[in-house]
Amino acid sequence: MIHKKALITVALIFFIVAVSYGIYRIKNYNVNREGKNHDQINLKVNHTKKEDINKNGNQLNTAKGRTFTGENLKYNTQSVPVLYYHSIGYEKGNELRIPKEKFREQIKYLKENGYTALTMDEFYEFLIYNKPIPDKSVLITFDDGYSDNYENAFPILKEFGLKATIFMITSSIDNEKNFLTSSQLKEMENYGIEVESHTVNHDKLDELSYSEQLTTLKNSKDSLEKLLGKKVDYIAYPYGRWNQDTLKASKAAGYKLAFTAAAGWANKDEGLYTLDRVYVSANHDIDEFQRRLTNDNYNSSN
Numbered sequence: 437m438i439h440k441k442a443l444i445t446v447a448l449i450f451f452i453v454a455v456s457y458g459i460y461r462i463k464n465y466n467v468n469r470e471g472k473n474h475d476q477i478n479l480k481v482n483h484t485k486k487e488d489i490n491k492n493g494n495q496l497n498t499a500k501g502r503t504f505t506g507e508n509l510k511y512n513t514q515s516v517p518v519l520y521y522h523s524i525g526y527e528k529g530n531e532l533r534i535p536k537e538k539f540r541e542q543i544k545y546l547k548e549n550g551y552t553a554l555t556m557d558e559f560y561e562f563l564i565y566n567k568p569i570p571d572k573s574v575l576i577t578f579d580d581g582y583s584d585n586y587e588n589a590f591p592i593l594k595e596f597g598l599k600a601t602i603f604m605i606t607s608s609i610d611n612e613k614n615f616l617t618s619s620q621l622k623e624m625e626n627y628g629i630e631v632e633s634h635t636v637n638h639d640k641l642d643e644l645s646y647s648e649q650l651t652t653l654k655n656s657k658d659s660l661e662k663l664l665g666k667k668v669d670y671i672a673y674p675y676g677r678w679n680q681d682t683l684k685a686s687k688a689a690g691y692k693l694a695f696t697a698a699a700g701w702a703n704k705d706e707g708l709y710t711l712d713r714v715y716v717s718a719n720h721d722i723d724e725f726q727r728r729l730t731n732d733n734y735n736s737s738n
């Protein structure tokens with residue numbers, strides 16, 4: 437008898453535990469499902485937000501760039517000077533190499549005269565979404581990716597706290613003397629100097645077929661993205677050379693903006709894949725630098 441009673445008790449306990457566990461599982465399942473639904477709703481909301489354009493400033497809610505407020509702002513009906521440099525160093529008779537002291541004088545001028553150096557994303561948001569930028573905005577860019585950009589330009593940019601972009605020839609990375617190494621590129625990118633594409637081999641794009649153009653545009657983008665763990669959305673065409681295929685291939689490769697070497701300030705009416713830049717030469721004195729920076733029509737009076 438005792439044996440039978442014990443058996444029934446054990447069976448009863450087992451039954452209660454089983455039922456409790458079942459209820460617990462069902463409850464938990466509902467919580468999880470609710471959690472999932474909640475995430476889905478969030479995703480939907482975020483998705484809508486991405487497309488949501490602010491009526492006032494036409495700006496993205498998911499903007500990557502700084503938001504500038506106050507007076508003295510400009511909108512995308514106006515142009516912006518995009519300075520372009522190559523090497524920061526000295527070589528007699530080579531105007532592409534700007535002596536360090538001269539470069540420092542120019543960067544100091546920008547800082548002391550209240551210029552804001554924009555990032556590429558900020559410039560993109562200005563052009564596309566009409567997100568306002570300070571009236572005195574500028575972009576500082578370097579073509580090719582010389583190691584003196586790290587040795588000479590980087591310390592000066594840090595000293596004055598200005599952002600810049602390097603358009604890098606990707607086959608030169610860790611490969612050619614006098615060009616930036618992957619660790620230098622990573623260090624600068626971490627600081628806020630953006631590294632973007634200048635093709636794989638400094639290609640004359642207008643001499644390549646469409647598919648060859650697409651290959652160098654894609655491969656340079658992919659290798660920088662892999663190296664730096666970020667999206668590479670911008671390119672400068674080597675020698676400023678391009679043709680109609682270049683524009684199609686740049687779009688197809690996923691670039692958002694592209695720069696030429698044509699002289700002038702940049703604006704959206706030029707086309708997002710043929711943006712002008714302002715050349716800086718070692719032969720220019722600070723007055724010429726200032727003239728190019730303050731006169732959006734500097735080229736016609738040259």
Ligand SMILES: [Zn+2]
Nearest residue numbers: 579580674675
């Ligand atoms: Zn170049």
